[in-house]
Amino acid sequence: MFASTSLLHQRVQLQAARSPAASRAHRRMTIVARGSGRFFIGGNWKCNGTIDSVTQLVKDLNAGSVPSTVEIVVSPTFVHLDMVKRTLRAPFQVAAQDCWVSKGGAFTGEVSAEMLHDFGIPWVILGHSERRSLCREDDELVGMKCEYALSQGLKVIACIGETLEQRESGHMWDVIDAQLQAIANHTTIGNWTNMVVAYEPVWAIGTGVVATPEQAQEVHAHVRAWVAKNVNPQVADTLRILYGGSVNDQNCETLANLEDVDGFLVGGASLKGPSFIKICNSEHKHS
Ligand SMILES: O=C(CO)COP(=O)(O)O
Structure with a gap:
Protein backbone atom coordinates (compact mmCIF):
# COMPACT_ATOMS: atom_id res chain seq x y z
CA MET A 1 0.00 0.00 0.00
CA SER A 36 7.05 2.72 12.44
CA GLY A 37 3.85 4.05 13.85
CA ARG A 38 0.39 4.36 12.49
CA PHE A 39 -2.30 6.55 14.02
CA PHE A 40 -3.15 4.83 17.29
CA ILE A 41 -6.52 4.45 19.00
CA GLY A 42 -6.70 2.93 22.47
CA GLY A 43 -9.93 2.07 24.23
CA ASN A 44 -9.53 1.92 28.00
CA TRP A 45 -12.53 0.06 29.37
CA LYS A 46 -11.38 0.67 32.96
CA CYS A 47 -13.31 -1.28 35.64
CA ASN A 48 -16.41 -1.80 33.49
CA GLY A 49 -18.25 -4.72 31.95
CA THR A 50 -20.35 -7.80 32.49
CA ILE A 51 -20.16 -10.96 30.41
CA ASP A 52 -23.18 -9.69 28.48
CA SER A 53 -22.00 -6.14 27.93
CA VAL A 54 -18.50 -7.22 26.93
CA THR A 55 -19.90 -9.82 24.54
CA GLN A 56 -22.09 -7.13 22.94
CA LEU A 57 -19.21 -4.65 22.71
CA VAL A 58 -16.98 -7.21 21.00
CA LYS A 59 -19.83 -7.99 18.60
CA ASP A 60 -20.25 -4.30 17.76
CA LEU A 61 -16.52 -3.83 17.22
CA ASN A 62 -16.28 -6.93 15.05
CA ALA A 63 -19.14 -5.60 12.91
CA GLY A 64 -17.53 -2.17 12.47
CA SER A 65 -15.39 -1.02 9.60
CA VAL A 66 -11.98 0.34 10.57
CA PRO A 67 -9.11 1.54 8.38
CA SER A 68 -6.02 -0.63 8.09
CA THR A 69 -3.89 2.50 8.53
CA VAL A 70 -4.87 2.78 12.20
CA GLU A 71 -3.54 0.67 15.08
CA ILE A 72 -6.36 -0.13 17.50
CA VAL A 73 -5.95 -1.56 20.99
CA VAL A 74 -8.72 -2.14 23.53
CA SER A 75 -8.09 -2.68 27.20
CA PRO A 76 -10.65 -4.72 29.16
CA THR A 77 -10.30 -5.73 32.81
CA PHE A 78 -8.03 -8.67 33.63
CA VAL A 79 -11.18 -10.77 34.12
CA HIS A 80 -12.38 -10.10 30.58
CA LEU A 81 -9.00 -9.96 28.85
CA ASP A 82 -8.82 -13.57 27.67
CA MET A 83 -12.42 -13.63 26.50
CA VAL A 84 -11.94 -10.42 24.51
CA LYS A 85 -8.63 -11.58 23.06
CA ARG A 86 -10.24 -14.82 21.83
CA THR A 87 -13.34 -13.24 20.33
CA LEU A 88 -12.22 -9.88 18.93
CA ARG A 89 -11.18 -9.97 15.29
CA ALA A 90 -8.07 -8.49 13.72
CA PRO A 91 -6.96 -5.74 13.46
CA PHE A 92 -8.09 -5.08 17.05
CA GLN A 93 -5.44 -5.84 19.64
CA VAL A 94 -5.73 -5.98 23.42
CA ALA A 95 -3.93 -4.35 26.32
CA ALA A 96 -3.86 -4.92 30.05
CA GLN A 97 -4.60 -1.89 32.22
CA ASP A 98 -1.60 -2.36 34.50
CA CYS A 99 0.99 -4.91 35.57
CA TRP A 100 3.36 -5.53 38.45
CA VAL A 101 6.67 -3.73 38.63
CA SER A 102 8.89 -6.83 38.68
CA LYS A 103 8.89 -10.58 38.23
CA GLY A 104 5.86 -12.32 39.70
CA GLY A 105 5.99 -13.98 43.11
CA ALA A 106 4.46 -13.30 46.51
CA PHE A 107 2.46 -10.24 45.41
CA THR A 108 -1.16 -11.02 46.18
CA GLY A 109 -3.59 -9.55 43.70
CA GLU A 110 -0.99 -8.61 41.12
CA VAL A 111 -0.46 -9.76 37.53
CA SER A 112 3.07 -9.78 36.16
CA ALA A 113 4.38 -8.62 32.79
CA GLU A 114 5.74 -12.07 31.96
CA MET A 115 2.30 -13.58 32.55
CA LEU A 116 0.77 -11.12 30.11
CA HIS A 117 3.45 -11.84 27.55
CA ASP A 118 3.02 -15.59 28.05
CA PHE A 119 -0.70 -15.14 27.37
CA GLY A 120 -0.06 -13.26 24.13
CA ILE A 121 -1.18 -9.87 25.43
CA PRO A 122 0.88 -7.38 23.39
CA TRP A 123 0.20 -4.09 25.19
CA VAL A 124 -0.11 -2.72 28.72
CA ILE A 125 -1.28 0.69 29.93
CA LEU A 126 0.99 2.06 32.66
CA GLY A 127 0.81 5.17 34.82
CA HIS A 128 -2.83 5.97 34.19
CA SER A 129 -3.84 8.93 36.36
CA GLU A 130 -6.43 6.80 38.15
CA ARG A 131 -3.66 4.45 39.28
CA ARG A 132 -1.41 7.38 40.13
CA SER A 133 -4.08 8.96 42.34
CA LEU A 134 -6.09 5.97 43.65
CA CYS A 135 -3.19 3.53 44.05
CA ARG A 136 -0.54 6.16 44.84
CA GLU A 137 1.72 5.20 41.94
CA ASP A 138 4.45 7.83 41.72
CA ASP A 139 6.64 8.80 38.77
CA GLU A 140 9.47 6.51 39.79
CA LEU A 141 7.22 3.45 40.14
CA VAL A 142 5.65 4.17 36.74
CA GLY A 143 9.14 4.45 35.20
CA MET A 144 10.16 1.14 36.80
CA LYS A 145 6.97 -0.53 35.58
CA CYS A 146 7.69 0.68 32.05
CA GLU A 147 11.21 -0.72 32.24
CA TYR A 148 10.12 -4.14 33.46
CA ALA A 149 7.17 -4.46 31.07
CA LEU A 150 9.38 -3.50 28.11
CA SER A 151 12.06 -5.94 29.24
CA GLN A 152 9.46 -8.72 29.12
CA GLY A 153 8.47 -7.95 25.55
CA LEU A 154 5.32 -5.94 26.21
CA LYS A 155 4.54 -2.69 24.42
CA VAL A 156 3.60 0.17 26.70
CA ILE A 157 1.02 2.94 26.65
CA ALA A 158 2.66 5.29 29.16
CA CYS A 159 0.28 7.90 30.59
CA ILE A 160 1.14 11.39 31.77
CA GLY A 161 -0.91 14.47 32.57
CA GLU A 162 -1.48 17.26 35.05
CA THR A 163 -4.34 18.00 37.44
CA LEU A 164 -6.33 21.21 37.14
CA GLU A 165 -4.66 22.54 40.27
CA GLN A 166 -1.21 21.89 38.82
CA ARG A 167 -2.19 23.61 35.57
CA GLU A 168 -3.73 26.62 37.26
CA SER A 169 -0.90 27.06 39.73
CA GLY A 170 1.65 27.16 36.90
CA HIS A 171 3.26 23.81 37.72
CA MET A 172 2.01 21.97 34.66
CA TRP A 173 5.31 21.87 32.75
CA ASP A 174 7.27 20.75 35.82
CA VAL A 175 4.79 17.94 36.43
CA ILE A 176 4.82 16.75 32.83
CA ASP A 177 8.61 16.99 32.55
CA ALA A 178 9.07 14.99 35.76
CA GLN A 179 6.69 12.30 34.52
CA LEU A 180 8.57 12.11 31.22
CA GLN A 181 11.95 12.13 32.95
CA ALA A 182 11.03 9.15 35.13
CA ILE A 183 9.91 7.19 32.07
CA ALA A 184 13.01 8.22 30.10
CA ASN A 185 15.30 7.24 33.00
CA HIS A 186 14.03 3.68 32.71
CA THR A 187 13.75 3.32 28.94
CA THR A 188 16.58 2.51 26.54
CA ILE A 189 16.61 4.38 23.23
CA GLY A 190 15.74 1.17 21.38
CA ASN A 191 12.71 0.54 23.55
CA TRP A 192 10.99 3.84 22.71
CA THR A 193 9.70 2.20 19.53
CA ASN A 194 7.71 -0.13 21.78
CA MET A 195 6.06 2.70 23.63
CA VAL A 196 3.42 5.35 22.97
CA VAL A 197 2.88 8.26 25.34
CA ALA A 198 -0.68 9.23 26.25
CA TYR A 199 -1.21 12.81 27.41
CA GLU A 200 -4.31 12.73 29.56
CA PRO A 201 -4.99 15.92 31.50
CA VAL A 202 -6.66 14.73 34.69
CA TRP A 203 -9.25 17.51 34.52
CA ALA A 204 -10.45 16.20 31.16
CA ILE A 205 -10.85 12.56 32.18
CA GLY A 206 -14.47 11.52 32.52
CA THR A 207 -15.58 15.12 32.93
CA GLY A 208 -16.89 15.93 29.46
CA VAL A 209 -14.43 18.85 29.47
CA VAL A 210 -12.14 18.09 26.57
CA ALA A 211 -8.88 20.01 26.12
CA THR A 212 -9.18 22.66 23.45
CA PRO A 213 -7.24 21.93 20.26
CA GLU A 214 -4.78 24.67 21.29
CA GLN A 215 -4.27 23.16 24.75
CA ALA A 216 -3.77 19.66 23.35
CA GLN A 217 -1.41 20.77 20.59
CA GLU A 218 0.62 22.91 22.99
CA VAL A 219 1.30 20.01 25.36
CA HIS A 220 1.86 17.45 22.59
CA ALA A 221 4.40 19.74 20.91
CA HIS A 222 6.07 20.24 24.29
CA VAL A 223 6.28 16.48 24.86
CA ARG A 224 7.82 15.96 21.43
CA ALA A 225 10.34 18.76 21.99
CA TRP A 226 11.21 17.38 25.43
CA VAL A 227 11.87 13.93 23.99
CA ALA A 228 13.92 15.44 21.13
CA LYS A 229 16.10 17.31 23.62
CA ASN A 230 16.35 14.77 26.42
CA VAL A 231 16.12 11.43 24.62
CA ASN A 232 16.83 11.67 20.90
CA PRO A 233 15.45 13.72 17.96
CA GLN A 234 14.64 10.63 15.91
CA VAL A 235 12.77 9.05 18.80
CA ALA A 236 10.78 12.29 19.11
CA ASP A 237 9.99 12.32 15.41
CA THR A 238 8.51 8.84 15.40
CA LEU A 239 7.00 8.81 18.91
CA ARG A 240 3.24 8.51 18.89
CA ILE A 241 1.69 10.93 21.36
CA LEU A 242 -1.95 10.18 22.14
CA TYR A 243 -4.50 12.53 23.62
CA GLY A 244 -6.95 11.25 26.24
CA GLY A 245 -9.74 12.96 28.17
CA SER A 246 -13.38 13.16 27.10
CA VAL A 247 -12.67 12.18 23.50
CA ASN A 248 -15.92 11.28 21.75
CA ASP A 249 -17.26 10.76 18.25
CA GLN A 250 -18.06 14.49 17.96
CA ASN A 251 -14.73 16.05 18.94
CA CYS A 252 -12.34 13.39 17.63
CA GLU A 253 -11.94 14.69 14.09
CA THR A 254 -10.78 18.14 15.13
CA LEU A 255 -8.29 16.68 17.59
CA ALA A 256 -7.10 14.05 15.09
CA ASN A 257 -6.16 16.81 12.69
CA LEU A 258 -3.69 18.47 15.07
CA GLU A 259 -0.08 18.30 14.05
CA ASP A 260 1.27 16.48 17.11
CA VAL A 261 -1.73 14.32 17.95
CA ASP A 262 -0.95 10.78 16.79
CA GLY A 263 -3.96 9.08 18.28
CA PHE A 264 -6.27 8.83 21.28
CA LEU A 265 -6.74 6.98 24.52
CA VAL A 266 -10.50 6.83 24.96
CA GLY A 267 -12.39 5.96 28.14
CA GLY A 268 -16.19 6.31 28.26
CA ALA A 269 -16.74 6.46 24.50
CA SER A 270 -14.78 3.24 24.00
CA LEU A 271 -17.55 1.36 25.83
CA LYS A 272 -19.99 2.19 23.05
CA GLY A 273 -19.11 0.16 19.96
CA PRO A 274 -20.52 2.48 17.28
CA SER A 275 -18.92 5.58 18.88
CA PHE A 276 -15.57 3.87 19.19
CA ILE A 277 -15.72 2.75 15.56
CA LYS A 278 -16.35 6.36 14.53
CA ILE A 279 -13.35 7.48 16.58
CA CYS A 280 -11.25 4.78 14.88
CA ASN A 281 -12.17 6.42 11.58
CA SER A 282 -11.44 10.00 12.69
CA GLU A 283 -7.94 10.29 11.28
CA HIS A 284 -8.68 8.36 8.13
CA LYS A 285 -10.97 11.11 6.90
CA HIS A 286 -8.14 13.62 7.06
CA SER A 287 -5.40 11.51 5.52
O1 LIG B 1 -8.93 8.04 31.12
C1 LIG B 1 -9.19 8.01 29.94
C2 LIG B 1 -8.60 7.02 29.04
O2 LIG B 1 -7.55 6.33 29.65
C3 LIG B 1 -10.13 8.98 29.36
O3 LIG B 1 -11.38 8.74 29.88
P1 LIG B 1 -12.66 9.48 29.24
O4 LIG B 1 -12.54 9.32 27.74
O5 LIG B 1 -13.84 8.77 29.81
O6 LIG B 1 -12.56 10.91 29.64
Whole structure:
Protein backbone atom coordinates (compact mmCIF):
# COMPACT_ATOMS: atom_id res chain seq x y z
CA MET A 1 0.00 0.00 0.00
CA PHE A 2 2.94 2.33 0.58
CA ALA A 3 4.77 1.40 -2.63
CA SER A 4 4.51 5.01 -3.78
CA THR A 5 5.66 6.33 -0.42
CA SER A 6 8.59 8.32 -1.82
CA LEU A 7 6.46 10.14 -4.41
CA LEU A 8 3.81 10.81 -1.85
CA HIS A 9 6.51 11.87 0.57
CA GLN A 10 7.88 14.42 -1.88
CA ARG A 11 4.44 15.80 -2.53
CA VAL A 12 3.64 16.15 1.13
CA GLN A 13 7.06 17.70 1.72
CA LEU A 14 6.22 20.41 -0.80
CA GLN A 15 2.94 21.06 0.94
CA ALA A 16 4.50 21.07 4.37
CA ALA A 17 5.30 24.75 4.34
CA ARG A 18 1.69 25.62 3.60
CA SER A 19 -0.46 24.43 6.50
CA PRO A 20 -0.35 22.67 9.87
CA ALA A 21 -2.33 19.78 8.42
CA ALA A 22 0.22 19.36 5.62
CA SER A 23 3.14 19.54 7.98
CA ARG A 24 1.46 16.98 10.22
CA ALA A 25 0.93 14.81 7.15
CA HIS A 26 4.59 15.27 6.32
CA ARG A 27 5.65 14.04 9.74
CA ARG A 28 3.30 11.07 9.48
CA MET A 29 4.70 10.25 6.07
CA THR A 30 8.21 10.31 7.52
CA ILE A 31 7.03 7.96 10.23
CA VAL A 32 5.41 5.61 7.73
CA ALA A 33 8.49 5.75 5.51
CA ARG A 34 10.56 4.65 8.48
CA GLY A 35 8.21 1.74 8.97
CA SER A 36 7.05 2.72 12.44
CA GLY A 37 3.85 4.05 13.85
CA ARG A 38 0.39 4.36 12.49
CA PHE A 39 -2.30 6.55 14.02
CA PHE A 40 -3.15 4.83 17.29
CA ILE A 41 -6.52 4.45 19.00
CA GLY A 42 -6.70 2.93 22.47
CA GLY A 43 -9.93 2.07 24.23
CA ASN A 44 -9.53 1.92 28.00
CA TRP A 45 -12.53 0.06 29.37
CA LYS A 46 -11.38 0.67 32.96
CA CYS A 47 -13.31 -1.28 35.64
CA ASN A 48 -16.41 -1.80 33.49
CA GLY A 49 -18.25 -4.72 31.95
CA THR A 50 -20.35 -7.80 32.49
CA ILE A 51 -20.16 -10.96 30.41
CA ASP A 52 -23.18 -9.69 28.48
CA SER A 53 -22.00 -6.14 27.93
CA VAL A 54 -18.50 -7.22 26.93
CA THR A 55 -19.90 -9.82 24.54
CA GLN A 56 -22.09 -7.13 22.94
CA LEU A 57 -19.21 -4.65 22.71
CA VAL A 58 -16.98 -7.21 21.00
CA LYS A 59 -19.83 -7.99 18.60
CA ASP A 60 -20.25 -4.30 17.76
CA LEU A 61 -16.52 -3.83 17.22
CA ASN A 62 -16.28 -6.93 15.05
CA ALA A 63 -19.14 -5.60 12.91
CA GLY A 64 -17.53 -2.17 12.47
CA SER A 65 -15.39 -1.02 9.60
CA VAL A 66 -11.98 0.34 10.57
CA PRO A 67 -9.11 1.54 8.38
CA SER A 68 -6.02 -0.63 8.09
CA THR A 69 -3.89 2.50 8.53
CA VAL A 70 -4.87 2.78 12.20
CA GLU A 71 -3.54 0.67 15.08
CA ILE A 72 -6.36 -0.13 17.50
CA VAL A 73 -5.95 -1.56 20.99
CA VAL A 74 -8.72 -2.14 23.53
CA SER A 75 -8.09 -2.68 27.20
CA PRO A 76 -10.65 -4.72 29.16
CA THR A 77 -10.30 -5.73 32.81
CA PHE A 78 -8.03 -8.67 33.63
CA VAL A 79 -11.18 -10.77 34.12
CA HIS A 80 -12.38 -10.10 30.58
CA LEU A 81 -9.00 -9.96 28.85
CA ASP A 82 -8.82 -13.57 27.67
CA MET A 83 -12.42 -13.63 26.50
CA VAL A 84 -11.94 -10.42 24.51
CA LYS A 85 -8.63 -11.58 23.06
CA ARG A 86 -10.24 -14.82 21.83
CA THR A 87 -13.34 -13.24 20.33
CA LEU A 88 -12.22 -9.88 18.93
CA ARG A 89 -11.18 -9.97 15.29
CA ALA A 90 -8.07 -8.49 13.72
CA PRO A 91 -6.96 -5.74 13.46
CA PHE A 92 -8.09 -5.08 17.05
CA GLN A 93 -5.44 -5.84 19.64
CA VAL A 94 -5.73 -5.98 23.42
CA ALA A 95 -3.93 -4.35 26.32
CA ALA A 96 -3.86 -4.92 30.05
CA GLN A 97 -4.60 -1.89 32.22
CA ASP A 98 -1.60 -2.36 34.50
CA CYS A 99 0.99 -4.91 35.57
CA TRP A 100 3.36 -5.53 38.45
CA VAL A 101 6.67 -3.73 38.63
CA SER A 102 8.89 -6.83 38.68
CA LYS A 103 8.89 -10.58 38.23
CA GLY A 104 5.86 -12.32 39.70
CA GLY A 105 5.99 -13.98 43.11
CA ALA A 106 4.46 -13.30 46.51
CA PHE A 107 2.46 -10.24 45.41
CA THR A 108 -1.16 -11.02 46.18
CA GLY A 109 -3.59 -9.55 43.70
CA GLU A 110 -0.99 -8.61 41.12
CA VAL A 111 -0.46 -9.76 37.53
CA SER A 112 3.07 -9.78 36.16
CA ALA A 113 4.38 -8.62 32.79
CA GLU A 114 5.74 -12.07 31.96
CA MET A 115 2.30 -13.58 32.55
CA LEU A 116 0.77 -11.12 30.11
CA HIS A 117 3.45 -11.84 27.55
CA ASP A 118 3.02 -15.59 28.05
CA PHE A 119 -0.70 -15.14 27.37
CA GLY A 120 -0.06 -13.26 24.13
CA ILE A 121 -1.18 -9.87 25.43
CA PRO A 122 0.88 -7.38 23.39
CA TRP A 123 0.20 -4.09 25.19
CA VAL A 124 -0.11 -2.72 28.72
CA ILE A 125 -1.28 0.69 29.93
CA LEU A 126 0.99 2.06 32.66
CA GLY A 127 0.81 5.17 34.82
CA HIS A 128 -2.83 5.97 34.19
CA SER A 129 -3.84 8.93 36.36
CA GLU A 130 -6.43 6.80 38.15
CA ARG A 131 -3.66 4.45 39.28
CA ARG A 132 -1.41 7.38 40.13
CA SER A 133 -4.08 8.96 42.34
CA LEU A 134 -6.09 5.97 43.65
CA CYS A 135 -3.19 3.53 44.05
CA ARG A 136 -0.54 6.16 44.84
CA GLU A 137 1.72 5.20 41.94
CA ASP A 138 4.45 7.83 41.72
CA ASP A 139 6.64 8.80 38.77
CA GLU A 140 9.47 6.51 39.79
CA LEU A 141 7.22 3.45 40.14
CA VAL A 142 5.65 4.17 36.74
CA GLY A 143 9.14 4.45 35.20
CA MET A 144 10.16 1.14 36.80
CA LYS A 145 6.97 -0.53 35.58
CA CYS A 146 7.69 0.68 32.05
CA GLU A 147 11.21 -0.72 32.24
CA TYR A 148 10.12 -4.14 33.46
CA ALA A 149 7.17 -4.46 31.07
CA LEU A 150 9.38 -3.50 28.11
CA SER A 151 12.06 -5.94 29.24
CA GLN A 152 9.46 -8.72 29.12
CA GLY A 153 8.47 -7.95 25.55
CA LEU A 154 5.32 -5.94 26.21
CA LYS A 155 4.54 -2.69 24.42
CA VAL A 156 3.60 0.17 26.70
CA ILE A 157 1.02 2.94 26.65
CA ALA A 158 2.66 5.29 29.16
CA CYS A 159 0.28 7.90 30.59
CA ILE A 160 1.14 11.39 31.77
CA GLY A 161 -0.91 14.47 32.57
CA GLU A 162 -1.48 17.26 35.05
CA THR A 163 -4.34 18.00 37.44
CA LEU A 164 -6.33 21.21 37.14
CA GLU A 165 -4.66 22.54 40.27
CA GLN A 166 -1.21 21.89 38.82
CA ARG A 167 -2.19 23.61 35.57
CA GLU A 168 -3.73 26.62 37.26
CA SER A 169 -0.90 27.06 39.73
CA GLY A 170 1.65 27.16 36.90
CA HIS A 171 3.26 23.81 37.72
CA MET A 172 2.01 21.97 34.66
CA TRP A 173 5.31 21.87 32.75
CA ASP A 174 7.27 20.75 35.82
CA VAL A 175 4.79 17.94 36.43
CA ILE A 176 4.82 16.75 32.83
CA ASP A 177 8.61 16.99 32.55
CA ALA A 178 9.07 14.99 35.76
CA GLN A 179 6.69 12.30 34.52
CA LEU A 180 8.57 12.11 31.22
CA GLN A 181 11.95 12.13 32.95
CA ALA A 182 11.03 9.15 35.13
CA ILE A 183 9.91 7.19 32.07
CA ALA A 184 13.01 8.22 30.10
CA ASN A 185 15.30 7.24 33.00
CA HIS A 186 14.03 3.68 32.71
CA THR A 187 13.75 3.32 28.94
CA THR A 188 16.58 2.51 26.54
CA ILE A 189 16.61 4.38 23.23
CA GLY A 190 15.74 1.17 21.38
CA ASN A 191 12.71 0.54 23.55
CA TRP A 192 10.99 3.84 22.71
CA THR A 193 9.70 2.20 19.53
CA ASN A 194 7.71 -0.13 21.78
CA MET A 195 6.06 2.70 23.63
CA VAL A 196 3.42 5.35 22.97
CA VAL A 197 2.88 8.26 25.34
CA ALA A 198 -0.68 9.23 26.25
CA TYR A 199 -1.21 12.81 27.41
CA GLU A 200 -4.31 12.73 29.56
CA PRO A 201 -4.99 15.92 31.50
CA VAL A 202 -6.66 14.73 34.69
CA TRP A 203 -9.25 17.51 34.52
CA ALA A 204 -10.45 16.20 31.16
CA ILE A 205 -10.85 12.56 32.18
CA GLY A 206 -14.47 11.52 32.52
CA THR A 207 -15.58 15.12 32.93
CA GLY A 208 -16.89 15.93 29.46
CA VAL A 209 -14.43 18.85 29.47
CA VAL A 210 -12.14 18.09 26.57
CA ALA A 211 -8.88 20.01 26.12
CA THR A 212 -9.18 22.66 23.45
CA PRO A 213 -7.24 21.93 20.26
CA GLU A 214 -4.78 24.67 21.29
CA GLN A 215 -4.27 23.16 24.75
CA ALA A 216 -3.77 19.66 23.35
CA GLN A 217 -1.41 20.77 20.59
CA GLU A 218 0.62 22.91 22.99
CA VAL A 219 1.30 20.01 25.36
CA HIS A 220 1.86 17.45 22.59
CA ALA A 221 4.40 19.74 20.91
CA HIS A 222 6.07 20.24 24.29
CA VAL A 223 6.28 16.48 24.86
CA ARG A 224 7.82 15.96 21.43
CA ALA A 225 10.34 18.76 21.99
CA TRP A 226 11.21 17.38 25.43
CA VAL A 227 11.87 13.93 23.99
CA ALA A 228 13.92 15.44 21.13
CA LYS A 229 16.10 17.31 23.62
CA ASN A 230 16.35 14.77 26.42
CA VAL A 231 16.12 11.43 24.62
CA ASN A 232 16.83 11.67 20.90
CA PRO A 233 15.45 13.72 17.96
CA GLN A 234 14.64 10.63 15.91
CA VAL A 235 12.77 9.05 18.80
CA ALA A 236 10.78 12.29 19.11
CA ASP A 237 9.99 12.32 15.41
CA THR A 238 8.51 8.84 15.40
CA LEU A 239 7.00 8.81 18.91
CA ARG A 240 3.24 8.51 18.89
CA ILE A 241 1.69 10.93 21.36
CA LEU A 242 -1.95 10.18 22.14
CA TYR A 243 -4.50 12.53 23.62
CA GLY A 244 -6.95 11.25 26.24
CA GLY A 245 -9.74 12.96 28.17
CA SER A 246 -13.38 13.16 27.10
CA VAL A 247 -12.67 12.18 23.50
CA ASN A 248 -15.92 11.28 21.75
CA ASP A 249 -17.26 10.76 18.25
CA GLN A 250 -18.06 14.49 17.96
CA ASN A 251 -14.73 16.05 18.94
CA CYS A 252 -12.34 13.39 17.63
CA GLU A 253 -11.94 14.69 14.09
CA THR A 254 -10.78 18.14 15.13
CA LEU A 255 -8.29 16.68 17.59
CA ALA A 256 -7.10 14.05 15.09
CA ASN A 257 -6.16 16.81 12.69
CA LEU A 258 -3.69 18.47 15.07
CA GLU A 259 -0.08 18.30 14.05
CA ASP A 260 1.27 16.48 17.11
CA VAL A 261 -1.73 14.32 17.95
CA ASP A 262 -0.95 10.78 16.79
CA GLY A 263 -3.96 9.08 18.28
CA PHE A 264 -6.27 8.83 21.28
CA LEU A 265 -6.74 6.98 24.52
CA VAL A 266 -10.50 6.83 24.96
CA GLY A 267 -12.39 5.96 28.14
CA GLY A 268 -16.19 6.31 28.26
CA ALA A 269 -16.74 6.46 24.50
CA SER A 270 -14.78 3.24 24.00
CA LEU A 271 -17.55 1.36 25.83
CA LYS A 272 -19.99 2.19 23.05
CA GLY A 273 -19.11 0.16 19.96
CA PRO A 274 -20.52 2.48 17.28
CA SER A 275 -18.92 5.58 18.88
CA PHE A 276 -15.57 3.87 19.19
CA ILE A 277 -15.72 2.75 15.56
CA LYS A 278 -16.35 6.36 14.53
CA ILE A 279 -13.35 7.48 16.58
CA CYS A 280 -11.25 4.78 14.88
CA ASN A 281 -12.17 6.42 11.58
CA SER A 282 -11.44 10.00 12.69
CA GLU A 283 -7.94 10.29 11.28
CA HIS A 284 -8.68 8.36 8.13
CA LYS A 285 -10.97 11.11 6.90
CA HIS A 286 -8.14 13.62 7.06
CA SER A 287 -5.40 11.51 5.52
O1 LIG B 1 -8.93 8.04 31.12
C1 LIG B 1 -9.19 8.01 29.94
C2 LIG B 1 -8.60 7.02 29.04
O2 LIG B 1 -7.55 6.33 29.65
C3 LIG B 1 -10.13 8.98 29.36
O3 LIG B 1 -11.38 8.74 29.88
P1 LIG B 1 -12.66 9.48 29.24
O4 LIG B 1 -12.54 9.32 27.74
O5 LIG B 1 -13.84 8.77 29.81
O6 LIG B 1 -12.56 10.91 29.64
